[in-house]
Amino acid sequence: MKKLVKLITAFGLSLSILAACGTGEDETTDEQGTADAGEVEETTEDDATTEELVSLVIGATNVPHAEVLEFVKPLLVEEGIDLEIVTFNDYVLPNEALDAGELDANYFQHIPYLEMQIEEQGYDFVNAGGIHIEPIGVYSQDYGSLDELPEGAQFILSDSVADHGRILMMLEDHGLITLAEGAGIGASLDDIVENPKNFEFLANVEAALLPTAYEHNEGDAILINSNYALDAGLNPVEDAIALESGDQDNPYVNVIAVRSGDENDERITTLLQVLRSEDVKNFILETYDGAVVPAE
Known part of the structure; x- marks a missing residue:
């Protein structure tokens, strides 16, 4: 940023000298040059903001999981996280992709299913936290x-x-x-x-x-x-x-699943905080009208 300020200052000083020595035509050049300098600064700042974001790739089924994640995507940008959502239409591939390292987490399954998959497939996964319940x-x-x-x-x-x-x-x-x-x-x-x-x-x-x-x-x-x-x-x-009852103590809460050890990853803990926020709870309640119930 310091280099950028020096560049703009030097550019502005050169244009000022040209304007002082030149004609009206040079003044037009000065105005255009100042605008271009502003554009350079704005683009550079946007690039810097993008570079500061850390990536988080999550696999999810379309409804409601991917829809909820789309809602929280801009909220995560505010927390410095660039969320990438990979959608699936079944219950098998999201865990295979997580196990293969193609995903940082997945969001589609309830606790009994996760535990069954861990037992049957030998996945080294953990439940990072519950988000919502989908009554059958x-x-x-x-x-x-x-x-x-x-x-x-x-x-x-x-x-x-x-x-x-x-x-x-x-x-x-x-x-x-x-x-x-x-x-x-x-x-x-x-x-x-x-x-x-x-x-x-x-x-x-x-x-x-x-x-x-x-x-x-x-x-x-x-x-x-x-x-x-x-x-x-x-x-x-x-x-x-x-x-089915959507009571908060329903054991079939849908969770964020991660590879063992990643549950303490700052990106995951931030994701959980945002997904459990009042904004997201209200989104779930207003969007699904009882068909999906926040877990907390």
Whole structure:
């Protein structure tokens, strides 16, 4: 910056001498020259600001994760961070990319899924902190409530085992089934001990394809994660015939995942602070109207 000031000062002094010795034409040159000098200074300062930003690359699914990150992007610039968002349409590739070092963090998964991936794939990941909850909804083309579902109705679930416990607990809360004592969030279909209406449960559809199954009217009731429902143009609050509780103590909070040791990286701690700010909480509440709930 000192060199820049000296350059501008010297340039201005030379132009002043020319103006003092020259004609009106030289005065025009002086005015133009001063403007050019200002442009040089402005461009240099912008370049300097860009150089001061540190990069942070995060993988996220489109809705709501990438949308939330787009909202915080200018807020992070104020903190000296240039956020790059890489979007994914499934639950497998974001963790593979993080493990390969292609990402600094990812933001798409809840805690049980993260823990399952760590156990099954051997990832050395940690949960840096929770951001929001996406309640799972029950959707049906033919029935307006759970009470209307007939004997032997067919439920279609995600093939993600990590989601089965929350789905079954929700159905138990609504009085449709009873689970084995102590089954909890790790419950599986084998833990159903009472099924008065003999509902059939199929867990063979990839989570991202559940909205398509709903559109094609497959099954009598389909359990869809809110992020995929929103991405497909569904409104979980209005379109679901039942919605999972969005209580703050819900164990299925969506988190920022990082490689072990990076949770103390200043970029990550700053990201968490911004994502948990009142501005972001209000954005989530106003944008998703209950379909996505801030975790804190």
